[in-house]
Amino acid sequence: MRKWLHQNPQRTWTPLLALLWLSLLVFAAVVAGLLPQQLLSPDLLNSNAPPSTPSHWLGTDPQGQDVMAALLYGARTALLVSIPSVGIAAALGTGFGLAAGYFGDTRLRYPLAYCATVGCAFLCFALFKISFSWLLLLLLSALSVGKVLTRFQFWSHRIALPLDQLIQVCTSLLSSVPRLLLIITIAAAIEPTLLGxxxxxGFTSWTQTARLVRAEARRVRQLPYLEAAHAAGLPPLRIVWHHMLPNVMRPVITTIPLSIAAFITLETTLSFLGIGLPPEVVSWGKLLALSRLAPSSWWLLLFPALCLLATTLALRSVLAFKKR
Incomplete structure (x- = not known):
């Protein structure tokens, strides 16, 4: 970092300010978890109080809740939503991308008996709309029946599973629908919880990571040391975990700051629309939504918008600094 700052004196303050703001954001999230909930209790005697009001430095909302406390709790909500979501999306995308890039359409082979019985189990699940607990029991039964059928020569014949094509189809289907529209549709239909x-x-945002990892895995698969590992007789899972995974993580790690910024923006958008989070959870989006109830209260729009803008720009600056 010192070397880069010495070579780029005109850009010295940009990464430092970005890291400082992100550190303050994490500190605010930690502090908000230690603050009592009474700070957000309604105070109708001080509703829509402007900034610099005694005991309310950044003003209050139409219900009299302190804006500064809401910003601190909103930072905590943004991090609690964005960071785990990025982890889930990165894990799913990396796993699917590695499987598609390494196994392709010919390397993964299973007996015909298992493919037929498991396929029938999922077909029954789709047609009869059974519960997931019954699906698990059905899959166990299908595997047991498949093991018995493998004793016959016809059913023991191994066939290649087109894993790459299946993952590509799922990726294309999920990417064909605008992500914001898909998330809004699903979030409006389920019970609003933080975990939900x-x-x-996480489960709707892994496609871009899967494509990047798949392309990198197909490149790494052709390297000589991978051919040597195959010739040595190493099991596929060991090759994927110890030899391929460390070499495909670079694009995943590079996209994490942008992904966090995108998830914070999505969470703010959903909170602004009033879906996704329970009513008692405070967020920047809900604070922005309150500005519609009091158009003259400019601080309800300015402060959360500045926090959102500064966080997004700081994460993008961190990504630009990493590339250098």
């Missing part, structure tokens, strides 16, 4: 929003964002 994290899972929703």
């Amino acid at each position: 929003l994290v899972l929703l964002l």
Whole structure:
């Protein structure tokens, strides 16, 4: 870092300010977890109080809640939603991308009996709309029946699973629908919880990571040391975990700051629309939404918008600094 700052004196303050703001954001999230909830209790005698009011430095909202406390709790909500969502999306995208890039359409082979029985189990799940607990029991039964059928020569014949094509189809289908529209549709239909929003964002945002990892895995698969590992008879899972995974993590790590910024923006958008999070959870989006109830209270719009803008720009500056 010192070398880069010495070579780029005109850009010295940009990464430092970005790191300083992100450190303050993390500190605010930690402090908010230690503050009592009474700070957000309504105070109708001080509703829509302007900034610099005694005991309310940044003003209050239409319900009399302190804006500074709401910003601190909003920072905590933004990090609690964005960071786990990024972890889930990165894990899913890396796993699917590695599987598609390494196994392709020919390397993963299973007996015909298992493919037929498991396929019938999922077909019954789709047609009869059984619960997930019954699906698990059905899959166990299908595997047991498949093991018995493998004793026959016809059913023991191994066939290649087109894993790459299946993952590519799922990626294309999920990417064909605008992500914001898909998230809003699902979030409006389920019960609003913090965990539900994290899972929703994570399970609908892994496609870009999967494509990057798949392309990198297909490149690494052709390297000589991978061919040597195959010739040595190493099991596929060991090759993928110890030899391929460390070499495909660079694009995943590079996109993490942008992904965090995107998830914070999505969480703010959903909170502004009033979906995704329970009513008692405070966020920047809900604070922005309160500005519609009091158009003259400019601080309800200015302060959370500045926090969101500064966080997004800081994460992008960190990414630009990492590239150098």
